[in-house]
Amino acid sequence: MPEDKTATRSPAAHGASAGQRRPYRVTSFDVAAEAGVSQSTVSRALAGDPVVSEATRARVTEAAAKLNYHIDENAARLRTGKTGTLAVVVICRPGENIKDFNPFYYALLGSVCAAASRRGHETLVSFQDLPERLWGRYQEQRKADGIVVIGTSENREAWNYFHDLAQTDVTHGQTHLVCWGSPFDDLDWVRSDNDAGAALATGHLLDAGYTRIVCIASETSPQRQFKERYDGYAARMVEAGLKPRLVTIEEGHSREEQGRRAAAALIAAGESFDAIFAVCDELALGALHGLREAGVSVPETVGLVGFDGIRAGAHVSPPLTSIEPDFQAAGTMLVDRLLAMIAGKPVEKQRVPVSLLERGSSKR
């Protein structure tokens, strides 16, 4: 093989193309020349192949460091067919300002990225909202081995898109997809342990001496979790010999406005109640606002508990008691389920453990 010493090519280049002006790039051939071994040995040594002698590996590692060599992942992936990457799609409401995005999903995103990193995977993140910009063909493009989809149930078109995608066959396999927040039950999902969480919230209010507890929720919302939380509340009430009471929210407003209206309606109707369990924190914050506007004191006259454990709950007065999912566990479960699916080892459906975050809004 003739030495090719053109300025634009690697000195150890094997067959540099004719007139192409590509910047010089250190390749495994350069490292091989530096270490005095073959290119295949460089590849094996750096991949940690145990068949390579330690002396050789040391020489190769040193040469690689000296030349600041790093594997071209595109070449490696083209060859192996593996990407070591997971796509994470965050579904937003169309037209929503990024600042108004539910902070719960941000924490979940962070947790998913951290979990993927712990498992040795990169994360390709995209925020998607408009129907014409929906995209999930990461496996076909060999950009990722699977997809985590998280975000608001409200964006029906987005969920329809990913629901269809999950049915699609990809080159003798299937689309690997795990989600949080889907309105569909036949997508592989991870969710909070809503039943236990709602029972915990309700039991906590009962223990504090509240008995006329109502629940702000929706039975028709695409948010599956809302229904589950209402059911958990209802079951706990029945267990205590009390009658569950549902206060429904009107769609078409922000969660907070829905909560405010629900509380206002409750008071306007002259309902007798001494506590509210709201199925998410944003509803609870709105309800708190509504109660305050009506001059109802929390927690003295009415106790209040939310769900999700968002940061803003810690800043209101009184601070909001809530049910908090284990965020770290949530990210880990999403990633581990997806990796298991990719590996062809299905796992049981999983529920993220929750705990009571006791703050000021629920103790008399």
Added chain:
Amino acid sequence: MPEDKTATRSPAAHGASAGQRRPYRVTSFDVAAEAGVSQSTVSRALAGDPVVSEATRARVTEAAAKLNYHIDENAARLRTGKTGTLAVVVICRPGENIKDFNPFYYALLGSVCAAASRRGHETLVSFQDLPERLWGRYQEQRKADGIVVIGTSENREAWNYFHDLAQTDVTHGQTHLVCWGSPFDDLDWVRSDNDAGAALATGHLLDAGYTRIVCIASETSPQRQFKERYDGYAARMVEAGLKPRLVTIEEGHSREEQGRRAAAALIAAGESFDAIFAVCDELALGALHGLREAGVSVPETVGLVGFDGIRAGAHVSPPLTSIEPDFQAAGTMLVDRLLAMIAGKPVEKQRVPVSLLERGSSKR
């Protein structure tokens, strides 16, 4: 070329390898066979090369859709040397719970991802904290064309790492890196227009009739922005013929605790003041807490303005007046600066415009 009809390989495969069991994959050769053209024509047609006739392009597009063909990006990138991807590194405090992460950076992350997407780029996101897990060699690995680094100034080791990295030469080029939050001035950065913002906050308090305005800040914090905001406040005070007064924060606590302590110390020292400008919202929220503990009413006795416009500020009582950067602009500027750097066209340093978010904590 002999037809190769093994179950594991593409029917139009060109030279399938011997015993390898790779799942079937649709390639441009399959599309070529389907459309009755050569593989190179498929490549040109799908790349939008104007040299291809529209009739041919239509046939190719149809064949590609029929076979659910998508370009293998690894092969394309290996060939072109371009990735179409930007890395986004979010620097966290080591050991920090993902839930406690400053929400400001989440909104910024979302905005960066959205801006990259609008510019036709993917985003490879990682959250980094521990020194031994710092990693930024995305260009060397050909995973990305450049890096956006955002996050807390507090993690010195992380910033040192990326500072060194930015000096590193990569294969006849340099590391392309733009950041937000760096304690270093020689890293390419984008920041809020802190001077204008601080003047806006101070002017707003003056207009509302407050005159004995103090500023909770730090002159030694690695957060460059704090110094800039203090300077902006001080200049506006001098302009009004008033004396600026700095209340320094003690390091080693959460921002909120620092704010609470600063307010408490101010009261304990018997200082005469009727308004506080805190250089970030988390300090302001803490100060509000401290004032409330001391029985000082806001905004009647003391006015309060923060900086950053975080969501939690809307939920406290009274709601916090703040200076809000244009998040969409922030993401766009970070991405556009980075893309310009990659293209070798340097751009002026840029300041993100800010606006006054007038809520309840600053009107008498």
Added chain:
DNA sequence: CTGAAAGCGCTTACAG
């Protein structure tokens, strides 16, 4: 306007 061919930089059977 289209096709045949080279080559991007790796990994991995296959020999030795």
Added chain:
DNA sequence: CTGAAAGCGCTTACAG
């Protein structure tokens, strides 16, 4: 334990 060679699936000069 190491090397020579094939091939992953594209893009792009080079011919025609």
